[in-house]
Amino acid sequence: MTRPHCMFIQAQDVPWGQSFSECSWADIELKVLSRDAETGGCSAIVRYPAGWERSGDRYLTCHEELLVLAGSLIVNGVEYGPYGYANFPAGYARKFFSAPQGAVVLTMFSETPTEVQGAAPDGLFDEKLLVEKIDIAPDGLEGWTENPYTRYLMGTGVRPLREDPYTGEISILYAALPFRFMEKQWTHSTVQEMFVLSGEYAINDVGVMCPGSYAWWEPEHLHGPYGSHTGFMMFIRSVGGPLTNKLGEDVITVDFDAPYKPVIESDDLKPYAKPPVRRTLY
Numbered sequence: 001m002t003r004p005h006c007m008f009i010q011a012q013d014v015p016w017g018q019s020f021s022e023c024s025w026a027d028i029e030l031k032v033l034s035r036d037a038e039t040g041g042c043s044a045i046v047r048y049p050a051g052w053e054r055s056g057d058r059y060l061t062c063h064e065e066l067l068v069l070a071g072s073l074i075v076n077g078v079e080y081g082p083y084g085y086a087n088f089p090a091g092y093a094r095k096f097f098s099a100p101q102g103a104v105v106l107t108m109f110s111e112t113p114t115e116v117q118g119a120a121p122d123g124l125f126d127e128k129l130l131v132e133k134i135d136i137a138p139d140g141l142e143g144w145t146e147n148p149y150t151r152y153l154m155g156t157g158v159r160p161l162r163e164d165p166y167t168g169e170i171s172i173l174y175a176a177l178p179f180r181f182m183e184k185q186w187t188h189s190t191v192q193e194m195f196v197l198s199g200e201y202a203i204n205d206v207g208v209m210c211p212g213s214y215a216w217w218e219p220e221h222l223h224g225p226y227g228s229h230t231g232f233m234m235f236i237r238s239v240g241g242p243l244t245n246k247l248g249e250d251v252i253t254v255d256f257d258a259p260y261k262p263v264i265e266s267d268d269l270k271p272y273a274k275p276p277v278r279r280t281l282y
Contacts, residue, residue: 002037004265005218007206008194009033011045013272019046020113028052030107034193034216034266040112043193043216048073048099055096059120062111063129064088065162065171067235069197071103083136087162087171091125106195106235131162136173144175155180168242173197174234181227185248191239192217199232200278204252207260209234210276221263227254 011031019025028048035042041062048071066073068084075097080086088094090110134143136159144159155177162171169190176199185205194215201209203226209215217223219240236243260275 002039003034003041003191003216003218004269005221005263006034006214006216006266006269007203007221007223007263008209008213008215009262009264009269009273010210010276011195011212011214012277013274014045014269015272016047025115032268033195033214035268039110041108041110042112043106043108043214045069046105046107048103048105050102051100052102053096053098054094055098056117057119058094058115058117059091059125060088060094060109061114061116061124062090062109064092064110064113065108065237067106069104069106071099071101073103073105074098074100078133080133081135081137085131085134085136085161085171087129087131089126089129091120092130093120093125108193108237128165134161162237167240169238169240170243171235171237172243174236176228176231178229178231179227180231181225181254183225183251183254185222185224185250185252187220187222187246188217188238189219189244189246190241191219192243193237193239195235197233197235199230200228201232201234202227202254202256202258204255204258205261206263207258208256208276208278210278213276222248224248225252225254227256229256 014031016029016031019028019030030044030046033043065087068080068082073080076095144157157175159173196209196211196213198211203223205223262273264270264273
């Protein structure tokens with residue numbers, strides 16, 4: 001895996017760019033948040049203009065995982081509004097794909113997203129990887145559980161979205177009540193990818209993550225401790241295996257106003273590393 005470690009960048013500060021030529025999607029825009037130099041796999045915010053539409057037999061040669069941030073998509077007759085989630089494996093038939101009013105979508109591609117016309121070859125599509133739809137907002141609290149990944153933290157919860165039956169990789173929504181904190185640094189044995197949807201998530205050594213904050217947390221990089229006066233909700237996925245937390249031993253007081261000190265190894269993203277804009281009450 002050759003994506004650079006990134007803790008963290010604000011998506012609002014990354015410019016919109018042209019879409020992937022391999023997909024013939026010249027009429028949509030995207031913000032690339034991370035990219036694998038070898039495979040072309042990437043995470044991006046994709047903006048579909050109102051009225052965007054594709055129809056006919058076609059498929060992608062890679063997996064496509066998505067979470068709608070604004071607007072709505074329609075895929076094969078299924079509508080995905082805000083907080084609508086899906087995981088489409090390589091070879092998934094994209095017979096009809098549209099954004100009647102436009103949409104902004106957090107999207108993860110496992111490789112360069114090449115679109116091919118026609119039916120997928122036998123053996124490419126794996127139905128075990130398909131998550132056709134999870135409608136998080138209308139479901140309310142249905143499906144939320146206590147956090148199984150950090151049992152020592154009360155007041156946190158998880159909405160499972162996907163678990164890969166082969167690798168154990170997961171995708172979840174992770175949320176916490178206000179005034180949660182953990183006074184230790186920690187890391188993971190696999191990549192943890194993070195996108196903050198609401199609230200604040202202060203990490204002593206890198207700053208206060210706010211809505212739109214994005215991180216590609218490579219294994220064996222200690223960060224923390226963390227805390228939040230406001231509570232938060234974020235999209236998290238593990239890449240390369242199950243999500244496991246590895247705690248440091250030292251107890252460190254949380255800085256809820258930690259200054260922004262990004263650790264960004266991508267030369268493409270460094271120019272856009274700016275402190276997030278925190279909301280105030282006055």
